[in-house]
Amino acid sequence: MPSPHRPLLAVLSLLCLVPVTAGAAERPARIVIDPGHGGSQEGAKGPGEMREKEVALQIAQRLRSRLEAAGGDVYLTRERDSQVSLTERVEMTNDHDADLFISIHANSMPTKRMRARTEGIETYFLSANASGDAARAVADRENAEAPVSRAARGDSTLAFILQDLVRTEAHTDSSxxxxxxxxxxxxxxxxxxxxxxxxxxxxxxxxxxPAVLVEVGYISHPQEGLKLGRSEYQEKVAEAIADGVLAFLKDTRRRDAVRGPEVAGPVSR
Structure with missing residues (x-):
């Protein structure tokens, strides 16, 4: 049952979603939510007919509802079960001049034994080097839909961005x-x-x-996979992500206000 204090919290949260502005009308924070996969790219498989693409879209829609209720200007990279390339998702985000990007995925394991024992949530931000072999494997799986020719070039967007990560505030804010x-x-x-x-x-x-990718659980796990298909569990996931976004924006707004009037918004572009 929704909390009786939720409407009041949504009104208060609106203040967190308004960026600091200088000499311009304040606007709500622009947030792009990316439901992973879609169309023929089904992603990982769960119990029965459950597919990652469906779970990701359902959670993304719930997250959008919560952030819009708090005053956010929210976009999805796909509204239905359609195929959208990774390049298109990136371009769409930048075209919207987004303040935040959140990609929603569900994880999986390849063998029956690993599927039975591996569960849990991971949250990722961009780095040239993976945290470990498991993180590299997750990235490799999610990157399988990337354009091969572009990914293979030494002058790719990925290579260019990674070279500059140490100096970019967006990377720090992603963390x-x-x-x-x-x-x-x-x-x-x-x-x-x-x-x-x-x-x-x-x-x-x-x-x-600032951009993160959230693996909301292992859809391949017998119990966790079933949870990910339940509306009440999806609501918990969406609410937690929304609360994290609001807290981040509140802290960023406070930080940027201290910097002075030259700061134009909650993130550096």
Missing amino acids: RLAYSIHPRLIRATRAADRGVQQAPFFVLSGVEC
């Missing part, structure tokens, strides 16, 4: 966003905590704002 979202997800769902990770995800590489 802050991940650490704002992840613990709230763990508390809300009581899922196994697989931590905040780093990996070279193609879909995060060209986005010109």
Whole structure:
């Protein structure tokens, strides 16, 4: 049952979603939510007929509803079961001049034994080097839909962005966003905590704002996979991510206000 205080919280949260502006009318934060996969790209398989593409879209829609209720200007990279390339997702985000990008996915394991014992939530931000072999494997799976010719070029967007990561504030803020979202997800769902990770995800590489990819659980796990298909569990996931976004924006707004009037918004572009 929704909390009786939710309407009041939504009104208060509106203040977090308004960026600091200088000499211009204030506008709501622009947030792009990316439901992973779609169309013929089904993603990971869960119990029965469950597919990652469906779970990702359902959670993304619930997350959009919560952020819009709090005053956000929210876009989805796909509204239905349609195929959208990774390049198109990046371009769409930048075309919207987004303040935040959140990609929603569900994880999986390849063997029966690993599927039976591997569960939990991971939250990623972009890095040239993966946190470990497991993080690299997740990135490789999600990057399978990336354009091969572009990914193979030395002058690719991924290579260019990664060369400049140390100097980009968007990268620092991506880390802050991940650490704002992840613990709230763990508390809300009581899922196994697989931590905040780093990996070279193609879909995060060209986005010109703080960006994270959330693996909301292992759809291949017998119990966790079933949870991911339930509306009440999806609501917990969406609410936790929304709370993390609002906390991040509030902290960023406070930080940028201290910097002075030259700061034009909640993120550097």
